[in-house]
Amino acid sequence: MTGRPLSVLFLTRYPVEGASSRYRVFQYLPHLRALGVECTVQSFMDGALYRLSQKPGRIGAKLVATGFALLRRLWALRHWRRYDSLYLQRELFPFGPPLIERWLKRRGAVLIFDYDDALFIAKPSRYTPLATLLRAPGKTREMFRLADCTVAGNDWLRDVARAEGGRAETVEVAEDITRIPARAPRDAAGPVTIGWLGSPSTVKYLHLIAAPLARIAARHPDLRWEIMGGGAFAMPGVPWQLQDWSLAAEGAALARYDIGLMPLPLEDWSKGKSGGKARSYMAAGVVPVVAALGYNLELIRPGETGFLCATAAEWEDTIERLLVDPALRARVGRAARAEVAARFAPARQAQRLCGLFHDIRDRRKEVR
Numbered sequence: 001m002t003g004r005p006l007s008v009l010f011l012t013r014y015p016v017e018g019a020s021s022r023y024r025v026f027q028y029l030p031h032l033r034a035l036g037v038e039c040t041v042q043s044f045m046d047g048a049l050y051r052l053s054q055k056p057g058r059i060g061a062k063l064v065a066t067g068f069a070l071l072r073r074l075w076a077l078r079h080w081r082r083y084d085s086l087y088l089q090r091e092l093f094p095f096g097p098p099l100i101e102r103w104l105k106r107r108g109a110v111l112i113f114d115y116d117d118a119l120f121i122a123k124p125s126r127y128t129p130l131a132t133l134l135r136a137p138g139k140t141r142e143m144f145r146l147a148d149c150t151v152a153g154n155d156w157l158r159d160v161a162r163a164e165g166g167r168a169e170t171v172e173v174a175e176d177i178t179r180i181p182a183r184a185p186r187d188a189a190g191p192v193t194i195g196w197l198g199s200p201s202t203v204k205y206l207h208l209i210a211a212p213l214a215r216i217a218a219r220h221p222d223l224r225w226e227i228m229g230g231g232a233f234a235m236p237g238v239p240w241q242l243q244d245w246s247l248a249a250e251g252a253a254l255a256r257y258d259i260g261l262m263p264l265p266l267e268d269w270s271k272g273k274s275g276g277k278a279r280s281y282m283a284a285g286v287v288p289v290v291a292a293l294g295y296n297l298e299l300i301r302p303g304e305t306g307f308l309c310a311t312a313a314e315w316e317d318t319i320e321r322l323l324v325d326p327a328l329r330a331r332v333g334r335a336a337r338a339e340v341a342a343r344f345a346p347a348r349q350a351q352r353l354c355g356l357f358h359d360i361r362d363r364r365k366e367v368r
Contacts, residue, residue: 006357007038007082011073012089015043015050017247019199023173023276024114024153025089031350037357040083042076044069044094054200077104084361085110088147090119091139098139098146105146110364112356113143116153116173118272120160144168148360151353153274154295169356174349175279177341180251183285183333186258192323193224195257195286197250198277203230208263212316213238220323228253254284258329259322263315264291275299278306279344282336287329289318305336 010029012021021043029039045053049065052058073093077100080086086109092101105111120140144150144161150168152158161168194213196206206213206227214237217223225238229245243253254260260281264270271294278299281288290296292308300306307322309315322329 005036005038006084006354006361008032008040008085008087008357009076009080009083010039010041010087010089011076011092012041012043013091013094014045015047017047017050018045019276020116021089022247023175024116025087027174027176027346028350028353031347032354035350035354037354042073044073046072074100080104080109083110085112085148085357087112087114088143089114090117091143096139098142101143101146110360111143111147112149112151112360113147114151115140115157116272116274116276118157118160118269121269121272148364149356151356154272154298156271156294157274171349171352171356172344173274173276173279174346175283175340175344176346177283177337180254180280180283182337183255183257185330186326191222191224192220192258192329193226193256194259194261194319195226195228195253196230196261197228197245197253197257197280199229199245200231203227203233205263205265206230206233206235206261208265209261209312209315210235210238212312212319215316216319216323219320223323224256226253226256250280251284254280254286257281257284257286258333259319260286260288262288262290262296264293264296266293270294279340282306283340283344285333285337287322287332288336289315289322301339304332305339306332 010025012025014021016022016026025041029041032039049069052062052065070093086104088111092098101111141164144164144166147166150161150166151171152161152168153173155170158168158170196203213235217238225240226243227233227240228243228250230242233240233242262277264273270291273294275295278288278290278296282305288300288306290300290306290308292310296308300308302308307318309318
């Protein structure tokens with residue numbers, strides 16, 4: 001990788017608080033800079049708009065804040081020619097067709113489109129119908145064709161992009177174990193904590209395994225049940241303790257978990273998930289018990305780094321087995337953390353991105 005330094009403008013959807021932007025862009029920046037890539041970042045949402053977007057209602061305030069966000073993004077694009085690549089994390093704008101993207105492409109901009117979710121599947125906003133109306137479901141598929149390269153979070157997402165005729169490569173999501181302390185050894189006689197970490201938009205999937213969880217809770221009244229980031233949530237028969245998510249508190253929450261849950265619905269949307277929740281559990285040494293579909297099948301080695309469940313009986317039997325066998329929990333937790341350290345280090349994934357940036361620039365030079 002020789003020649004003048006690469007310069008990339010990263011255009012993220014969220015500030016660092018947003019999981020997809022934090023995992024797909026922000027965590028790589030120090031490693032990319034160490035590799036000689038000049039990185040500039042502009043987030044469509046600032047911190048205030050991000051916090052506002054997580055709340056229902058307040059449509060007027062959201063419209064005003066979104067208008068300012070639109071102006072900030074357009075201002076960031078005024079010097080687009082200074083950059084070798086424009087790295088679009090999820091999209092340039094969260095609404096409407098890709099008009100600006102088409103304009104940039106016609107004028108010679110190098111566009112890299114990054115996505116780690118099945119954005120081409122239309123799903124209504126949980127916060128406001130207005131957001132649903134402003135979405136353009138076909139935009140993602142058009143971006144596959146417009147972009148010089150699509151960077152996908154898993155192979156299924158990559159293959160969907162390739163089927164549209166575009167170049168696409170997989171860069172699995174990294175997880176930095178240095179930011180998540182390893183769980184301290186547990187007293188085998190102490191209470192076991194079953195946890196879930198996520199957002200209000202996905203906590204509803206816990207209802208998919210409500211029956212086995214309620215039976216387990218009835219048999220083990222001393223269990224602790226914790227949810228972080230799920231908002232207001234309740235489940236009959238399971239005494240969930242709720243905590244708001246924050247980046248600062250995430251590590252402490254994971255340190256309390258013994259078993260981490262990740263149920264998913266049996267649908268194509270789930271195939272687009274890139275294992276972020278399970279990987280966070282693994283990085284902390286928490287035993288992941290996850291839905292047996294999609295990328296989870298590539299992420300988890302059953303019985304070694306976690307467990308895969310397809311039926312209610314499998315969920316119940318697996319959790320029960322873990323509850324009564326602290327040695328098994330300890331062994332799988334250690335192996336899971338070691339797997340993340342070896343396979344998903346941010347420096348390793350940043351090296352992969354850096355190679356893509358250079359390859360894309362070199363190919364453009366050849367065309368010219």
